[in-house]
Amino acid sequence: MTMHDMMKAARLHAFGGPDVLIYEDAPRPDPQPGEVRVRVRAAGLNPPDWYLRDGYRALPPEWRPDAAFPLILGTDVSGVVEAVGDGVDRFRAGDAVYAMVRFPENVMTGSGAYAEYVTVPASQLARKPAGIDHVHAAAAPMSLLTAWQFLIELGHDEPNPFQPFRHAPVPLEGRTVLINGAGGGVGHLAVQLAKWRGARVITVASPKNAPLMRELGVDRFIDYRTTAVEESVRDADLVLDAVGGANMERFLRVIKPGGALFLVNPLGFAGQAAAAARGVHVSSTQVRSNGAQLAEAARLLDDGTLRIVIDSTFPLAEASRAHRRAESGAIQGKIVLTVA
Structure with a gap:
């Protein structure tokens, strides 16, 4: 391989703590038909x-990944199209784009985002909102x-790993929506989407939030x-619970009969019978890559309807520090x- 075929990446050669992320040379991926290579x-x-970096230790052994090392973590990228594979006509070299790459299909192998280059199926890609960096x-x-x-909008018909029925959003306009974990990545965007759709929003988070x-205009903060x-x-x-963990059942007490409880991390929820008795619909879903939805949401990021809060940035070479x-x-x- 020539140097031209190489790139820098943060790779794993074993599962473990943040220090297993090694910044090193790796082969640069080539776009297959229907794919785009993004710088x-x-x-x-x-x-x-971090679940994958740790080898999904929290899961039962039979569910854990049988990984082929070295692997490159990360699903979320923003960058510039550098090459396109056969059959791709919606994107060309030089386009600024963003994507969630191959999720959940690569949940156990890594999607390759912690790198200078990544290949992305064109269907999962959208033009980067011009109004944000x-x-x-x-x-x-x-x-x-x-x-x-x-x-x-769910946006797909794939089987739901958490339940036998399809997840379905509920009307938000004029409704009261409580969001738990409102300061986190999912939570702070859920707050803004609910406000955009005309809901009254109550948030639960730590005091520093x-x-x-x-600033996000919530109606009540707890x-x-x-x-x-x-x-x-x-x-x-x-109630949208973006946290999970112990005692998610407590949220049943805050919901009107006929209301709904949406669980981002449903593992461990034990309130199905209590929910049925109260007439509360409980639902979850697994997020899936979707370029069309990112294109739609890009308009809201562009005009400031949605704002992304950044906690901190680290250079790619310091991925282990970012994980800490x-x-x-x-x-x-x-x-x-950030990738130089």
Whole structure:
């Protein structure tokens, strides 16, 4: 291989803590038919990145990845089209683009975003919003598509790994929506989409998120450290829980009969019977790559209807530091790697 065929990437040769991310030379990928090669300018971090880096240790052993090392983490990119494969006519070299790459199909192998170049199926790609820079565009895809597919439009007919029925968004205009984890990547975008659609929005987050929540125009802010949400809200039409973990069942008490509970991370939810008894519809879905939805959302990012909050940026060479930041737990918005 000549140097021309190589690139820099942050790769894993083993599962483990942040230090297993090694910045090194790697083969540059070539676009297959229907794909585009993107020169990456920025790559966003998301929870599946650190779950995979860790080898999905939280899952039962039979569900864990059987990985072929070395692998490159990351799904979310913003950059510039550098080459197009056969059959691609919607994009050409020089186009600024953003995407969530091959998710969830590459959830166990990595989608290759922590690198100078990545190949992306053209159907998963959209033109980058002109009004924002590559860092903000790279921060958007997974968080934005998650919020969009939960609240606005599912956008696909793939089987749902979490339930036997298709997830369906509910009407938001004039409704009361409570968002738990509103300072995080998915949460802060869900807040803005719900406001855009005319909902009354109550948010639950840590106190340092209060100023951001005011800026985003939320109708009520609850500091989860001082207030138990299940004691103080009774009138929600919809709860979107972007956190998961223990005791998601507590949200059933804040929802009106006939309302809905949407769980971004449903694993461990044990309230199906209680929900049925209360007439609350519980639903979840797995976010999927979707270029058309990113193109639609780009208009909202362009005109300022949606704003992406950046927690911090790190150069690609310091991906392990970025992962340590992610694990600190006190982040607001998104962490992004910049690629020189």
